[in-house]
Amino acid sequence: MADSFDLIVLGGGSGGLAVAVRAARHGARVAMLEPGALGGTCVNVGCVPKKALWYAAQLAQEQRLALDYGFASSPGALDWEHFRQLRQDYIDGIRQRYAARLADAGIQLLAETGRFVAADTVATSSGNELRATQIVIATGARPRRLELPGFELGLVSDDIFALRSLPRRIAVVGGGYIAVEFAGLLRALGSDVTLHVRSRLLSGFDAELVDALEQRMLAQGIAVTHGVQVAGLRRADDGIVLDDAVSGECGPYDAVLWAVGRVPNSERLDLDAAGVRVDDEGHVIVDDWQNSTTPGICAVGDVTGREELTPVAVAAGRNLADRLFGGQPESRLDYENVPSVVFAEPPLARVGLTEAQAQELYGDGLRVYRSRFTPMQWALTGHGSKTIMKLLCAGDDERVVGIHVFGAGADEMLQGFAVAMRMGLRKRDMDSTVAIHPSSAEELVLMS
Ligand SMILES: Cc1cc2nc3c(=O)[nH]c(=O)nc-3n(C[C@H](O)[C@H](O)[C@H](O)COP(=O)(O)OP(=O)(O)OC[C@H]3O[C@@H](n4cnc5c(N)ncnc54)[C@H](O)[C@@H]3O)c2cc1C
Numbered sequence: 465m466a467d468s469f470d471l472i473v474l475g476g477g478s479g480g481l482a483v484a485v486r487a488a489r490h491g492a493r494v495a496m497l498e499p500g501a502l503g504g505t506c507v508n509v510g511c512v513p514k515k516a517l518w519y520a521a522q523l524a525q526e527q528r529l530a531l532d533y534g535f536a537s538s539p540g541a542l543d544w545e546h547f548r549q550l551r552q553d554y555i556d557g558i559r560q561r562y563a564a565r566l567a568d569a570g571i572q573l574l575a576e577t578g579r580f581v582a583a584d585t586v587a588t589s590s591g592n593e594l595r596a597t598q599i600v601i602a603t604g605a606r607p608r609r610l611e612l613p614g615f616e617l618g619l620v621s622d623d624i625f626a627l628r629s630l631p632r633r634i635a636v637v638g639g640g641y642i643a644v645e646f647a648g649l650l651r652a653l654g655s656d657v658t659l660h661v662r663s664r665l666l667s668g669f670d671a672e673l674v675d676a677l678e679q680r681m682l683a684q685g686i687a688v689t690h691g692v693q694v695a696g697l698r699r700a701d702d703g704i705v706l707d708d709a710v711s712g713e714c715g716p717y718d719a720v721l722w723a724v725g726r727v728p729n730s731e732r733l734d735l736d737a738a739g740v741r742v743d744d745e746g747h748v749i750v751d752d753w754q755n756s757t758t759p760g761i762c763a764v765g766d767v768t769g770r771e772e773l774t775p776v777a778v779a780a781g782r783n784l785a786d787r788l789f790g791g792q793p794e795s796r797l798d799y800e801n802v803p804s805v806v807f808a809e810p811p812l813a814r815v816g817l818t819e820a821q822a823q824e825l826y827g828d829g830l831r832v833y834r835s836r837f838t839p840m841q842w843a844l845t846g847h848g849s850k851t852i853m854k855l856l857c858a859g860d861d862e863r864v865v866g867i868h869v870f871g872a873g874a875d876e877m878l879q880g881f882a883v884a885m886r887m888g889l890r891k892r893d894m895d896s897t898v899a900i901h902p903s904s905a906e907e908l909v910l911m912s
């Protein structure tokens with residue numbers, strides 16, 4: 465006889481935790497299956513350790529700036545092992561708090577994988593069966609591995625966090641979030657970095673600001689090669705060599721990082737047994753309400769392939785729990801205007817449409833405002849690290865349809881503007897807002 469619950473959640477990452485805790489708060493009896501570390505990708509091998517490294521990279525840069533300001537100290541190298549331990553202790557603390565939160569909420573946590581044996585029944589890896597009226601798939605994604613000779617000689621993002629020392633020479637393959645972030649922070653910490661890009665960098669971000677970011681990367685000493693067709697990796701006497709079908713042999717490097725996207729964890733769930741359909745890439749197909757193709761089975765987060773960001777997985781999960789167990793039948797995540805930041809050096813932030821997207825939608829009805837300046841922090845020393853801001857406004861009443869910022873502090877600037885955009889922000893609202901002075905953010909309300 466299978467144990468019965470109101471809700472079974474497969475996966476204890478950002479999305480799974482959000483849906484489970486909110487459902488339990490609404491009174492549902494919940495079981496969660498998580499074979500690995502609580503917190504999933506974000507906490508263990510994603511946002512959290514990445515942001516910690518980014519903070520370390522910021523400090524390395526600020527030490528250099530401090531010298532220019534007149535401080536006597538010279539920048540020292542990061543004690544990688546010491547910092548890795550600090551980071552790990554911080555992550556362990558988050559996991560413990562999650563475990564306590566699940567226990568407090570009365571959620572039954574099983575450290576096992578689950579797979580479907582029927583639309584309402586999940587088999588655990590130890591052979592037990594659990595049954596529920598609602599099952600949520602929140603099994604996330606993992607780094608993509610290419611079928612190339614020598615692929616295993618390279619690292620994926622998960623491996624970077626386990627390194628016991630900083631690689632001296634590293635090649636990064638890819639042009640998305642992970643490639644750009646790791647290239648920037650490893651360079652700031654002292655590695656020689658070569659970025660091998662197939663087409664363009666950061667295809668979802670505004671092209672003008674991405675160009676500025678690329679110029680900045682070049683100025684920082686990151687070598688960027690476009691149009692690569694990686695054929696494989698080989699071990700040579702003094703490191704790893706990357707074979708490129710276009711430009712030949714590249715390297716040698718001490719390490720190569722593959723940052724070529726992620727694949728959904730869906731193939732081991734026996735989804736056929738439940739009639740749940742996936743797309744060509746293996747993402748669970750969901751509608752606007754997170755429903756899969758089988759009634760009673762929903763999915764949230766990276767396994768659905770929609771905006772692979774932690775706050776998106778969390779918001780989708782909470783909305784779903786409110787709809788299923790909280791008596792809120794209209795509750796669902798609106799995927800419009802999701803803000804996001806690439807933690808590059810400096811960061812690149814966006815909310816809303818890019819200029820190319822807005823141009824296509826609004827044509828002559830689009831008005832673009834720009835600001836380009838050197839923030840005072842850098843201008844004081846005469847060194848330029850320019851900030852670029854761009855405001856896209858549409859129609860006679862100049863509704864704000866996109867905001868883009870590349871520059872120091874961009875990561876902390878757009879959250880409030882994302883709220884304002886949801887409320888129908890107009891250019892005139894920005895014009896009538898008093899600036900905070902002196903700051904970089906004030907330029908956003910001073911553009912004309
Ligand atoms: C290097 C890196 C940096 C990132 N930085 C950011 C950032 O700065 N900001 C941001 O918003 N996003 C960032 N992301 C993306 C973010 O981490 C993901 O969007 C988010 O973690 C997705 O959450 P999820 O719940 O869908 O999946 P996950 O967090 O991956 O959780 C899925 C869980 O399911 C478990 N699981 C798998 N199979 C089964 C099974 N059969 N049964 C039970 N459990 C199973 C796994 O063990 C895992 O713990 C980053 C990602 C990476 C890789």
Ligand SMILES: NC(=O)c1ccc[n+]([C@@H]2O[C@H](COP(=O)([O-])OP(=O)(O)OC[C@H]3O[C@@H](n4cnc5c(N)ncnc54)[C@H](O)[C@@H]3O)[C@@H](O)[C@H]2O)c1
Nearest residue numbers: 638639640641642643662723724725726772773805806807
């Ligand atoms: N700051 C953040 O919010 C953040 C940070 C990291 C990751 N993420 C999330 O995780 C997701 C995965 O990140 P990612 O960088 O792995 O994926 P991505 O989809 O952002 O980028 C993948 C890159 O790999 C390239 N690529 C694919 N196949 C290739 C090949 N054969 N050779 C060379 N290049 C190839 C693509 O052109 C693209 O540039 C992101 O889409 C994002 O949603 C978010």
